[in-house]
Amino acid sequence: MRKFSKSGKLKTKFYESELKELFVELVKLQNWVKSEKLKVVVLFEGRDAAGKGAVIKKIAEPLNPRVCRVVALGVPTEREKTQWYFQRYVPHLPAGGEIVLFDRSWYNRAGVEKVMGFCTEEEYWEFLRSCPSFERMLMRSGIIIIKYWFSVSEEEQEKRFRNRITDPTKRWKFSPMDIVSREKWVEYSKAKDEMFSYTDTKQTPWFVVESDDKKKAQLNCIRHLLSMIPYQDVELPKLELGPRPKQGGYVRPPISEQTFVPDCYIMTEEDRRKTEEEEEEDEA
Numbered sequence: 001m002r003k004f005s006k007s008g009k010l011k012t013k014f015y016e017s018e019l020k021e022l023f024v025e026l027v028k029l030q031n032w033v034k035s036e037k038l039k040v041v042v043l044f045e046g047r048d049a050a051g052k053g054a055v056i057k058k059i060a061e062p063l064n065p066r067v068c069r070v071v072a073l074g075v076p077t078e079r080e081k082t083q084w085y086f087q088r089y090v091p092h093l094p095a096g097g098e099i100v101l102f103d104r105s106w107y108n109r110a111g112v113e114k115v116m117g118f119c120t121e122e123e124y125w126e127f128l129r130s131c132p133s134f135e136r137m138l139m140r141s142g143i144i145i146i147k148y149w150f151s152v153s154e155e156e157q158e159k160r161f162r163n164r165i166t167d168p169t170k171r172w173k174f175s176p177m178d179i180v181s182r183e184k185w186v187e188y189s190k191a192k193d194e195m196f197s198y199t200d201t202k203q204t205p206w207f208v209v210e211s212d213d214k215k216k217a218q219l220n221c222i223r224h225l226l227s228m229i230p231y232q233d234v235e236l237p238k239l240e241l242g243p244r245p246k247q248g249g250y251v252r253p254p255i256s257e258q259t260f261v262p263d264c265y266i267m268t269e270e271d272r273r274k275t276e277e278e279e280e281e282d283e284a
Contacts, residue, residue: 010215022222023062030063030099032231039143041227043105046150047188048178049150049160051211055150055221056101063099072103083125085109086134093143108133110195115187116180128198135204145204146228148221149192154185156212 003014020227033040042059044052060068069093080088086106094100109127113119119127135145152160163172181188200206207224211217267275 010219015219018219019058019222022219022226024221025060025226026062027058028233029226029229029231030067031234031236033099033229034067034097035234038095038229039096040099040229041094041102041138041143041145041149042099043102043107043145044150045104045111045148046211047152047157049157049164049173050150050152050182050218052103052148053149053213054214055148055209055218056103059101059222059225060216063069067097068099068101069094070101070103085123088149106134107158107199108193110199111188111191112181114191115184116177121266128195131199132201132204135201139203144229146225147204147206148209149196149206150209150211150217152211157182160215179181230283 002011005011032038044056046052056070060070069092073092073120076088079280089102089106092100092102106127109119109124110131114124138145160173161178164170164178196206209217209221
């Protein structure tokens with residue numbers, strides 16, 4: 001199977017084939033986390049339109065939502081603004097046997113809040129000083145922390161922003177905050193560099209994902225995540241389906257009494273003819 005198209009992009013069939021194999025491994029990882037009562041936190045940070053959300057969706061897609069949770073907190077309430085900064089994130093940390101994927105995290109303070117002026121200089125510097133200690137405390141409690149930064153070029157971000165504006169299914173993704181972030185590219189770069197200088201530690205390093213190519217970014221990130229947690233294939237109990245029990249004297253009510261969703265995709269004779277022609281062409 002060819003991996004790349006003429007443009008150098010991954011071919012869709014190859015991407016889907018790779019993703020299918022990775023899904024199997026993600027389920028194995030999930031079973032291991034649950035079996036060993038591991039506590040896993042994965043942080044996803046990066047610029048707007050860098051592809052964080054798409055990767056999170058792919059990771060969570062084959063997994064049990066009772067084991068793998070996605071946390072994407074909104075704007076803090078007035079009460080939360082008066083709390084210890086990390087306090088609003090602590091309730092979402094995993095218990096034994098859980099994986100939590102943070103779609104943005106406590107690093108909001110070092111990025112959005114810093115650049116947009118949503119926090120004071122004192123609060124910002126206190127965060128940078130205390131964050132490594134906070135993460136070491138979590139690790140000492142047995143939590144595995146993995147941090148990803150999604151890097152996107154200015155040109156690719158611009159392309160994705162314009163696509164969001166014109167595509168009605170993606171328009172909701174574009175917010176007034178995105179317009180401002182677009183104008184503050186350099187400020188966000190400086191904030192990211194400062195954040196890395198304080199929080200890219202040996203205990204909890206940042207792993208940078210090049211995300212101009214979304215398909216590559218997704219596959220690379222999932223493969224790396226799988227490599228970060230040694231896991232084994234958990235032997236599951238064998239399941240056998242015996243014969244269905246007889247229904248006895250049960251009589252179903254008439255189907256005519258039920259209200260059905262209209263079938264908008266009934267195969268017509270024209271559809272049948274085209275399908276047969278396409279199958280003949282494939283065989284030839």
